[in-house]
Amino acid sequence: MPAAPRRHCFELVTETYPPEINGVALTVQSLHDGLIALGHEVGLVRPARPGEPVDEEAALLRVDGAPIPRYPGMRFGLPAGRRLMARWQRRRPDAIYIATEGPLGWSALRAAKRLGIPVATGFHTRFDDYVGRYGAAFLSPWVFAWLRRFHNRADATLVPTRQLAEELAQAGFGKVQRLGRAVDTRRFDPRFRSEALRQQWGLAGDGLAIIHVGRLAPEKNLPLLLRCFERLRAERPGSRLVLVGDGPARAALAQQHPEIIFTGTLRGEALATHFASADLFCFPSLSETFGNVTLEAMASAVCTVAFDYGAAREHLVDGVHGASVPFGNEPAFLERFLATALSGQHAAMGQAARTAVERLSPERVSRDFADLLASLIPATRRAA
DSSP states (O other): OOOOOOOOOOEOOOOOOOOSSSSHHHHHHHHHHHHTTTOOOOEEEEEETTEEEEEOSSSSSEOEEOTTOOOOOOOEOOHHHHHHHHHHHSSSSSSEEEEEOOOHHHHHHHHHHTTTEEEEOOOOOOOOHHHHHTGGGGGGGHHHHHHHHHHHHHSSEEEHHHHHHHHHTTTTOOOOEEOOOOOOOSSSGGGGHHHHHHHHHHHOOTOOEEEEESSOOOOGGGGHHHHHHHHHHHOOOOOOEEBBOTTTHHHHHHOTTTSEEEOOOOOOHHHHHHTTTTTTTEOSSSSSSSSHHHHHHHHHEEEEEEEEHHHHHHHOOOOTTEEOTTOOHHHHHHHHHHHHSSSSSSHHHHHHHHHHHHEEEEEEEEOOHHHHHTTTTTHHHHOO
């Protein structure tokens, strides 16, 4: 009989976690829950939410945090090196995963290295790109060097795509490893399509429902999204644009574009229903490390138009599941979006997209994640 899988003690450190809604938070939650489902002992370190005590439980340590400017509802963790040292001396993890590069992440990295505990870090966010989109492009090289310094102190840096792994390796990041992403095809499913919701959107004639899911902020390249919608409305006046999410750009957008439908942040079945009820997912962002929403749209059988990088590079076949446009070519994006929308093939492309992602199993990603963390444990400790 094959030997039973070895169970380990892992600790995850993150400065964002549900109920916060963003790609990092949801990815870390999926990894956390997946490790537990595999039978591992899993601890979590995160900032305390407003009204929560800064406290420690066996599996959870809540540390001090502070609000992130221009990101309502989100916080970063303050340094907690002493508390982490004490916690990990009492209950030593076999390996630690640090998902974020903020003050909490840096203090966790230093504590783990001081104690000799293996560490993997996650490269989730292109902060070097973000600073340029918020008017501080001169800081981008410094931010990139800061990210490289952080991740190169770890025993492994996990990235979601082959393209990003190659890019970081060429830029001086060491020990980069790919950990693929998955999508819950039971949660995101075309069966949630709702004609009643489409009627609420006010679709008329041969109008199409265009959806965008994500933060309403400069890094999402929303002006290109608006240009795509305006071109489509010139051809199909009954079309509607549905923006799911919130952010600093919402107020100005709502004032300037009363024709747009704003839903705010959605979760669970409400989000799945909005995805499945759309005809096309338009995602012009140029700042993603992956873009989980691309897989969620594809799982919902929604034809997808995105730039050819991140999740689209890994999983979206141009002309089969929608359109995958050369990175940064905005005129081409606009033309390909319009051609795809007017082709009459968007429904068939959406079904093909659904078929393509049905094999992406969250359980497989969890096993790969556990194996990767276990591979960092010294052989002598694994034997013990």
